[in-house]
Amino acid sequence: MKTFRRLSIAQQTAQHLRDGIRQGRWKGRLPGVVRLSQELGVSTHTLRASLRLIEKEGLVELSPDKRSRHVAAKTPRDKDTFRIGLLLNEPLADENAKVQQLIQEVRHRLEKSGLNVFFSTETLKSLHHDRARVARYVLSEEANAWIVFGGSKPVIEWFAEQPFPALAIFGRSNEVPIASVAPDMATAARAATKHLLQLGHRRIVNLCRKPRRLPQPGQPEQAFLDELKAAGVAAGDFNLPDWTETPQGLHDLLSSLFRVTPPTALIINEVPLYMAVQQFLAQKQLRVPEDISLIADNADPTFTWFLPSVTHISWPPEPIVRRTLRWATSAQRGRADRSQIRYPAEFIVGGTTAQAR
Numbered sequence: 001m002k003t004f005r006r007l008s009i010a011q012q013t014a015q016h017l018r019d020g021i022r023q024g025r026w027k028g029r030l031p032g033v034v035r036l037s038q039e040l041g042v043s044t045h046t047l048r049a050s051l052r053l054i055e056k057e058g059l060v061e062l063s064p065d066k067r068s069r070h071v072a073a074k075t076p077r078d079k080d081t082f083r084i085g086l087l088l089n090e091p092l093a094d095e096n097a098k099v100q101q102l103i104q105e106v107r108h109r110l111e112k113s114g115l116n117v118f119f120s121t122e123t124l125k126s127l128h129h130d131r132a133r134v135a136r137y138v139l140s141e142e143a144n145a146w147i148v149f150g151g152s153k154p155v156i157e158w159f160a161e162q163p164f165p166a167l168a169i170f171g172r173s174n175e176v177p178i179a180s181v182a183p184d185m186a187t188a189a190r191a192a193t194k195h196l197l198q199l200g201h202r203r204i205v206n207l208c209r210k211p212r213r214l215p216q217p218g219q220p221e222q223a224f225l226d227e228l229k230a231a232g233v234a235a236g237d238f239n240l241p242d243w244t245e246t247p248q249g250l251h252d253l254l255s256s257l258f259r260v261t262p263p264t265a266l267i268i269n270e271v272p273l274y275m276a277v278q279q280f281l282a283q284k285q286l287r288v289p290e291d292i293s294l295i296a297d298n299a300d301p302t303f304t305w306f307l308p309s310v311t312h313i314s315w316p317p318e319p320i321v322r323r324t325l326r327w328a329t330s331a332q333r334g335r336a337d338r339s340q341i342r343y344p345a346e347f348i349v350g351g352t353t354a355q356a357r
Contacts (some may be wrong), residue, residue, distance in 0.1 A: 010049035012104050013042050016312055017054050019111040019275045023082065025118065030060060030069045034073035041092035041103075041119040081116040082332045085143040087134075089150030089170075090125040096271040097301045102317040103149070106169075106324050115328060116142075124151060129211055132160050139224050145331045147324065152211035156180075165331035169320060172211060174219055179338050181323040183315035183345035185297065189220035191347035192267060192295050192313060193227035200356035201293065202233050202264040205257060207277070208269035208297075213240060219296070224267065238263075247276070264356045265293040271300040274310075299348075308351025316344040 017040075018025055018157065030036060037047040051069065054060055060069045086107065092100055110117045127133040129152040138146060138159075144163055148156065151171035159166040160178040173180035196204050202222075212218045217225060221240055226236040243253040254277065257263055268274045273294045281288060288294050288309070296303070299314040323341050330337040 009042060009100075009104070010046050010053070012108065013040060013046055013050040014053040015108060016040065017050055017110065017233065018057075018059060018120075018168070019057055020116070021054075025116055026071055028070060030071065032068075035121075038121050039119055041088065043093055058190040061094045070306070081114065082328075083116040083118070083142065083144050084110060084328065084331075085118055085120050085138070085141055085146045087120045087138070087146055087148045087151075090123050092119070094096075094168045094272075098299055098317070099149075102320060105317065105321055106147070109321055109325055110175070110328055111324065113328070115332065124148070125325060129155055131155055133156060150211070151160075153215065157316060165327070165337070167324060167327045167331075169324070171338065172218055177338055179327050181327075181343075183319075183322050184342040185313065185315075185345050186219040186223040186343040188315075188347045189223045189267075189297065190227050190314045192297070192311075193224050195311075195349065195353065196265045196267075196293060196295070197227065197233075197345065198291065199265075201263065202231075202356070203263045204228065204233075204239060204265045204266045204267065205263040206269075207273060208240070210242075210245060212269065213242065222255075250276055251280065258284065258286075263292065265295070265353070267295045268296055269297055269300060271296065289352050291357065293353040293356075295353060311348065311350040311353045313345050313347050315343075319343045 005084055009081055021275050033040065033044050037044045045260045051060065055062065055069070058072055061072050061120065064071055086103070088095070088103065092103060093101070107117050120137070121135050124134070127137060127301060130153045134155050135158055143164070145166065146159065147167045147169060151159070151168055151173070151294065153172035153176065155171050156168050156171055156176050156178055159168070160176050166178060168178050170182050173182070193204070206221060206224050212221055217240060225235045225240060228239060241253060241257070243249050249274065266277060268277055268329040274294070277294070278288070282290065286292055294311065296310050296312040299312050303312065319341070327337050
């Protein structure tokens with residue numbers, strides 16, 4: 001399997017700036033640091049470090065008053081490059097490390113193939129996954145095609161209706177006629193649920209975000225509910241609860257769940273939520289896995305430092321990168337491509353699950 005390049009975010013951003021300048025994305029005066037950092041999905045600290053790197057190479061020059069930067073006049077530029085927008089679910093800095101690496105690798109490989117790739121200044125989170133807001137924003141940008149990460153079903157349906165090519169990575173693309181790629185999380189979710197049921201758990205809660213619950217459960221969440229029902233568990237709102245997606249809302253949900261008849265196992269959708277749940281359990285002096293079992297439905301590099309090891313679902317990123325490159329080639333050549341690719345995800349048993357008490 002191909003391994004990703006071990007470059008810092010600043011080095012990857014510098015490479016993106018180099019490619020963009022040579023392709024003609026930026027000409028003359030560069031946008032300010034704040035605006036450019038938002039466009040690229042990185043912090044201002046990272047962007048300044050990247051700019052210093054390419055300044056040393058002579059690609060950009062400081063103005064005499066040192067208040068702005070300009071593309072060097074001698075920089076070669078490519079014309080008429082195919083322009084692809086990346087619409088992220090949330091700011092890149094807020095994604096877990098594995099997804100950050102995936103997004104940066106997708107961008108790098110697309111640019112290496114000669115395409116002009118840019119991060120949108122908005123995210124699905126800032127647009128509240130609202131179909132109308134997404135439509136207004138996307139149509140205001142100059143792009144030949146779009147890649148949308150982690151889109152809700154209404155958002156992906158809107159992209160599927162547009163005349164320009166679009167690719168959905170992750171998100172609710174099932175049953176929508178749009179090109180897509182994602183790991184098969186439903187099969188892995190079934191394996192995770194069966195594992196907990198075999199350990200004697202019946203009060204199992206799946207903690208996930210709104211786009212995965214509504215307007216109806218996503219495939220992994222429905223697979224979870226189906227396995228509970230198959231085992232004779234009366235699945236309902238307790239197992240897939242609604243909650244206000246704020247730190248206080250999460251704390252209120254957990255307080256409610258553990259007030260009377262607490263769950264014996266939690267399946268947790270995102271790494272930040274997993275960390276927050278651990279903090280809550282520590283405050284309540286609940287031990288993992290002695291008092292409660294935990295499963296993370298995504299891997300993260302930080303898990304290598306955890307003891308006991310985290311029971312989790314993992315997937316390789318390279319199939320997503322390869323599928324994206326094939327789609328981009330078709331889009332650039334004007335060929336229709338609405339193939340939906342699902343590849344295996346793996347359920348990995350660690351030390352955070354045990355027999356139900």
